[in-house]
Each structure stands twice: as C-alpha cells, then as structure tokens.
Amino acid sequence: MSHSAVSQAAAAVSVSVGNERSLGRSVFKHNNSISFNSKPWSSSLALNQNKTTTMRDAKRYTNTTLCMSVQQASSSKVSVSPIELEHPSDPPLNLYKPKDSYTAKIVSVERVVGPKAPGETCHIVIDHDGNLPYWEGQSYGVIPPGENPKKPGAPHNVRLYSIASTRYGDFFDGKTASLCVRRAVYYDPETGKEDPSKNGVCSNFLCDSKPGDKIQITGPSGKVMLLPENDPNATHIMVATGTGVAPYRGYLRRLFMENVPNYKFGGLAWLFLGVANTDSLLYDDEFSKYLKDHPDNFRFDKALSREEKNKKGGKMYVQDKIEEYSDEIFKLLDNGAHIYFCGLKGMMPGIQDTLKRVAEERGESWDAKLSQLRKNKQWHVEVY
Numbered sequence: 001m002s003h004s005a006v007s008q009a010a011a012a013v014s015v016s017v018g019n020e021r022s023l024g025r026s027v028f029k030h031n032n033s034i035s036f037n038s039k040p041w042s043s044s045l046a047l048n049q050n051k052t053t054t055m056r057d058a059k060r061y062t063n064t065t066l067c068m069s070v071q072q073a074s075s076s077k078v079s080v081s082p083i084e085l086e087h088p089s090d091p092p093l094n095l096y097k098p099k100d101s102y103t104a105k106i107v108s109v110e111r112v113v114g115p116k117a118p119g120e121t122c123h124i125v126i127d128h129d130g131n132l133p134y135w136e137g138q139s140y141g142v143i144p145p146g147e148n149p150k151k152p153g154a155p156h157n158v159r160l161y162s163i164a165s166t167r168y169g170d171f172f173d174g175k176t177a178s179l180c181v182r183r184a185v186y187y188d189p190e191t192g193k194e195d196p197s198k199n200g201v202c203s204n205f206l207c208d209s210k211p212g213d214k215i216q217i218t219g220p221s222g223k224v225m226l227l228p229e230n231d232p233n234a235t236h237i238m239v240a241t242g243t244g245v246a247p248y249r250g251y252l253r254r255l256f257m258e259n260v261p262n263y264k265f266g267g268l269a270w271l272f273l274g275v276a277n278t279d280s281l282l283y284d285d286e287f288s289k290y291l292k293d294h295p296d297n298f299r300f301d302k303a304l305s306r307e308e309k310n311k312k313g314g315k316m317y318v319q320d321k322i323e324e325y326s327d328e329i330f331k332l333l334d335n336g337a338h339i340y341f342c343g344l345k346g347m348m349p350g351i352q353d354t355l356k357r358v359a360e361e362r363g364e365s366w367d368a369k370l371s372q373l374r375k376n377k378q379w380h381v382e383v384y
Contacts (some may be wrong), residue, residue, distance in 0.1 A: 019074050025273075040338035076258035077098065080168040081161045082130075087262055090218055091135040100218040101143055104128045106209045108174060114279030120183040121282060122207045122242060123164070132217060136166055137225035140177060144205040158218055159202040162225070162342060164246035166254045177329040180246040180282060182209045183286045225382050228338060232269050233267040235337035237329060239351065241274045241318055244343025245282050247382070256298065265297065268332075274303040274318030274347070301325070318347065319354040326358040338378050345383035 091170045098100040107125035126140075134140070141158035148154045169176030185199025187193065208217065225247050229233065238248040248271055255265040269290075275281055281302065291296045301321050308316035311324075322329060333339060341348065352366075359366035373379040 008299075015123065022266045035266075036058050050359045061158075070111040072224060080166075080172045080174075080258050080260065082174050083261050085167045085174050085220065086263075091138065091223060091226060092133050093223075094221060095132060096218050097142070098143065098218050102128065102132050103376045104132065104215050104217045106211055106215055107209065108148060108211055109209050112180070112282055114135050114383070116277060116279040116320065118276050118280070119185065120207060121280075122181050122183070123225040124179045124181055124206055124209065125165075126177050126179065126215060126217070127172055127175060128177060128217065129140060132177070132220065132243065133174070134163055134167060134177060134220035136163075136227050136254055137220045138163055139246045140179065140220055142179075142202055143216040143218065144202040146201070147202030156201060160219075160221065161383070162244070162246040163220070166250050166258060168258060174212070179201075179206065180243045180249070181206045184242045222356075222382070225340060225342065228377075229263060232263060232265055235268040235270070235335070236337040237272070237319060237332065237339040238336055239272045239322065239347075241337065241347045242280070242384075243272075243282070244341075244347075245273055245324050247342055249283050250342070252287065252290055252298070253293050256294055257286075268297055268299070268337075270299040270301075272301050272303070272321050274305065274321070274343075277304050277306045280304075321333055322351060323354045323358060326354070328363065329360075330358065333373065333378065335377070336378065339373070340380040341381075342382045343384075348381070350384055351356050 016077070050207045072155075105127045107127050108123075111120060112123045113119075113121045139160045139162050143158055143162050146156060148156050161178050161181065164180040165176070165178035168174050170178050181203050184203040186198035187201075188195050188196050206215075236251065238251065240248055252269060252271070254260060255269055271287065273281070273287075287298075288302050291300050301324075303316045303318045303321045305315040305317055310316045310320035314320075314376045329337075329339075341351065355370075356366035359369055370379065
C-alpha cells in the first residue's frame with residue numbers, strides 16, 4: 001500500500017490497513033500465454049449471455065447485503081452461469097494492461113465493519129459485463145483517476161486488489177467482481193490529525209465511489225493463490241489479517257454457496273482470521289452460515305487482538321491461534337494440506353517464528369519442511 005495509517009502501524013501483524021498495493025511485485029510476473037486468447041475470449045462468452053446488459057436495470061444496483069442475505073436464508077446451493085467460465089484449463093492473465101485498461105462501472109459500495117472498528121472497510125461490487133473474467137485467488141489492478149504526482153502528466157500507478165468474489169460474482173452471472181478495501185488514512189504522528197494529502201489515493205477513490213462511476217481496471221493477475229481443485233477432498237488452511245480475507249471469501253463461496261458444475265467439495269476448509277475487534281470482522285455472517293451448514297467441512301477461528309489474550313497474557317494475534325492448533329496443522333500439512341497466507345507482509349515474521357518454534361519442538365527442521373511444502377506447491381503466500 002502506498003500510504004498506511006500511522007496510528008495502526010503498531011498493530012500491523014493483526015490488523016490490515018488496506019488491500020492497496022503497487023504493481024511491482026514479482027509474484028505477479030507471469031507468462032501471458034493463456035487459453036483465454038486474451039480479449040477476444042470474452043466476446044465468445046457474450047454469445048451465451050443476454051446482450052442487453054442487466055446491469056442497466058435498477059435491480060442490479062440492489063444493496064449487496066440483500067444479494068448475500070438471500071443466500072443465507074437457505075442452505076441449498078445457488079445456480080451459477082455461464083458455465084463456460086469452467087471450460088478454460090488455464091487461468092486468464094493480463095487481459096487488460098495499464099496502457100490499455102478496461103472501463104468498468106461501480107455497482108455498489110458498502111461499509112462492512114461496525115462503528116467500533118478502527119478505520120473503514122468497504123465491499124465494492126464492480127460491473128465488468130463479462131469482459132474481464134478471472135479465477136478465485138486472482139487480483140485486479142485499479143488505476144485511480146488523476147495524474148501521478150511523481151510523474152506529471154502520467155496516470156497513477158496501478159494498485160492491486162485481491163478479488164473477493166468467485167468468477168461468477170456476487171450476482172452469480174459472471175458479470176461482476178468484488179473488492180474488499182480498507183480506506184487508507186494518514187495521521188500526523190505529532191499532531192494526531194488526519195493529513196488528507198497523504199491518504200491512500202486509490203482506496204479513498206474506491207470507498208468514495210458511487211453506483212455508476214467509471215473505474216479503470218487491469219488484469220486479472222496472479223497464480224500463487226489459485227485454489228487447487230484437482231482433489232475435491234483436499235484440506236485448505238487459510239490465514240488472513242484484515243482485508244487479506246478477500247480471496248478466501250471467493251474460495252468459500254465456490255466451495256459452499258455455489259452449485260459449481262462437476263465439482264463437489266468434500267474436504268476441509270479452515271479459516272484463521274485476525275482483526276482488531278468484533279466490529280472489524282469481515283463477512284462474518286457468511287462464514288458463520290457455512291459453519292452451521294457444513295460443520296464437517298468448515299472450521300473458523302478468529303483472533304481479536306483488542307478483545308482477547310493469548311496464553312502468555314498478550315494480545316491475541318493470528319499466529320497465536322495457529323500455535324494453539326499447531327499439532328493438528330502440522331499433521332494436516334504432512335498429509336498434503338494446502339496453506340495460504342494473505343494480508344500485510346508484517347504478519348509473516350510472527351507466523352514464521354511460531355511455525356519454526358513448533359517444528360523444533362516436534363524435532364523437525366522448519367527450513368527443510370518449508371522447502372518441501374514449497375516444492376509440493378502446498379505453500380501459498382500473497383502479502384503486501
């Protein structure tokens with residue numbers, strides 16, 4: 001993220017201060033040779049959809065919460081379309097680039113944290129009309145309006161955001177994507193007052209957007225966080241701080257909410273989420289619903305740093321929860337489980353230290369184990 005909230009810096013391990021990051025991460029340097037055949041692929045999909053864009057209908061601007069709550073009222077899975085989104089064998093990559101970005105539209109912007117949450121986080125639904133397909137675990141790039149202050153006359157740099165919906169979007173029709181964005185606000189350390197000139201440009205643009213506003217999108221990008229689906233009975237351990245939960249929302253909707261053709265999940269999905277307090281929990285209603293409906297396939301553990309204490313009497317961070325279940329986690333990893341980490345990069349040292357300590361207590365070399373996990377493609381990390 002280009003500007004982080006100084007007042008939150010001390011809590012960096014447990015609380016994400018945004019999902020805004022610059023494009024220059026090596027994790028997103030990928031081969032562009034894909035089966036989506038770049039942009040022409042989206043036009044072939046359009047042949048299978050109603051050419052009259054339903055997003056122009058006022059119903060599409062219904063509050064996102066309604067869209068989700070309808071599904072929460074029933075444990076039956078939701079039909080999705082178009083099924084052609086399941087056909088490509090490789091993920092779409094870089095269909096639109098910074099110099100040739102796609103103009104999408106804002107559908108809705110909804111605050112998704114309570115009044116006692118430190119800062120504001122918004123769920124933002126974007127209409128791409130089926131022209132910018134993506135897979136769960138990928139990211140969109142957003143180019144905020146205006147010019148780059150460091151390069152007069154040039155546009156702002158691209159900011160990457162993990163997509164918080166499945167490939168079918170929140171309306172299950174393959175025409176939208178959702179982002180989970182923490183508004184990045186800068187406070188002067190001496191005066192304690194907000195300095196708008198140093199606020200996060202893109203996160204504030206997104207959180208201030210209104211339905212119908214245009215937005216420049218690039219991507220999709222990323223392969224590191226793709227959800228492996230070759231084994232429908234696999235175990236997926238997901239670790240997040242704050243808005244790092246975004247890709248996991250997409251995973252879990254695909255696993256438990258959507259009726260995906262030819263895919264039935266019978267494994268275990270285990271989510272660890274670290275935030276500041278109860279009001280900061282993101283998508284808690286959705287996750288709690290999965291817990292109720294799929295108790296054998298979903299586990300959900302929260303670390304609330306400002307409300308809970310760890311076993312040593314300190315603040316409860318996500319790595320403390322991992323340590324609490326370390327024996328079980330290590331056994332699952334030994335049996336082929338995938339483990340994912342998403343959030344601020346400040347979360348990783350504490351987690352790595354915890355895992356190393358646990359490994360040594362078990363008489364194992366953490367370096368050797370980590371090397372093996374990476375070799376087996378069980379270790380997935382996207383931090384910013």
